[in-house]
Amino acid sequence: MSPVTLLPFIVLIGAMFLMTRSAKKKQQQAASMRNEMQPGSGVRTIGGMYATVKEVNEDTVLLDAAPGVDLLFAKNAIGAVLTDDEYNRIVHGIEHDLKADGSVVPDDASSLTETDEPAADASSDASDDKPLDLGKKDAADKPADEAAVADADEAEPKKTDGGADAK
Numbered sequence: 001m002s003p004v005t006l007l008p009f010i011v012l013i014g015a016m017f018l019m020t021r022s023a024k025k026k027q028q029q030a031a032s033m034r035n036e037m038q039p040g041s042g043v044r045t046i047g048g049m050y051a052t053v054k055e056v057n058e059d060t061v062l063l064d065a066a067p068g069v070d071l072l073f074a075k076n077a078i079g080a081v082l083t084d085d086e087y088n089r090i091v092h093g094i095e096h097d098l099k100a101d102g103s104v105v106p107d108d109a110s111s112l113t114e115t116d117e118p119a120a121d122a123s124s125d126a127s128d129d130k131p132l133d134l135g136k137k138d139a140a141d142k143p144a145d146e147a148a149v150a151d152a153d154e155a156e157p158k159k160t161d162g163g164a165d166a167k
Contacts, residue, residue, distance in 0.1 A: 034075045037061065042087025046079040050091050 037043065041053050043063065051063035054070060061078060063071045088094040 033081050034078050037075075037078065037081055042082040042084065042091065043078050044080045044082060045073060045077050047077070048079075050082075050087070052087075 037053050037056050039053050039055060042050065043053055043061075044050050045063075049065065051065040051071065053061060054064045055062035059075055061073050061075055063073055065071050082090070
């Protein structure tokens with residue numbers, strides 16, 4: 001056999017070797033991650049459930065999913081061991097990376113519009129002002145007799161090119 005005919009087989013065997021090697025590395029990393037679990041650390045299972053490690057045994061892990069809810073899982077069912085900050089961010093919504101300056105934008109605008117005056121004073125000031133005009137600006141800008149003529153014109157149908165005569 002010539003080396004040219006053996007070349008595809010050699011390349012195929014080399015690719016299989018590299019793929020199994022990378023898969024083996026990932027398995028070793030996952031195993032070392034699972035072995036480093038300690039009680040109190042947050043984890044995510046392969047099913048997507050977040051819980052806190054309560055107890056670690058040789059092949060199993062006891063997880064605290066909620067107050068009073070303990071679940072027994074196989075170690076292989078643990079998908080990831082999370083850092084404390086990451087676990088608190090995902091499960092509790094707590095951000096530890098807030099800026100130190102303390103300027104926090106409120107969720108609603110009510111705290112931005114509050115005044116130092118009591119509510120009774122604010123309501124009396126509003127009643128002293130003239131009432132708001134909620135009418136159309138076009139009608140308000142016209143004098144009274146022009147507005148009456150405009151209203152009368154709008155009451156009569158107007159003819160337009162082409163479409164008004166056809167019914």
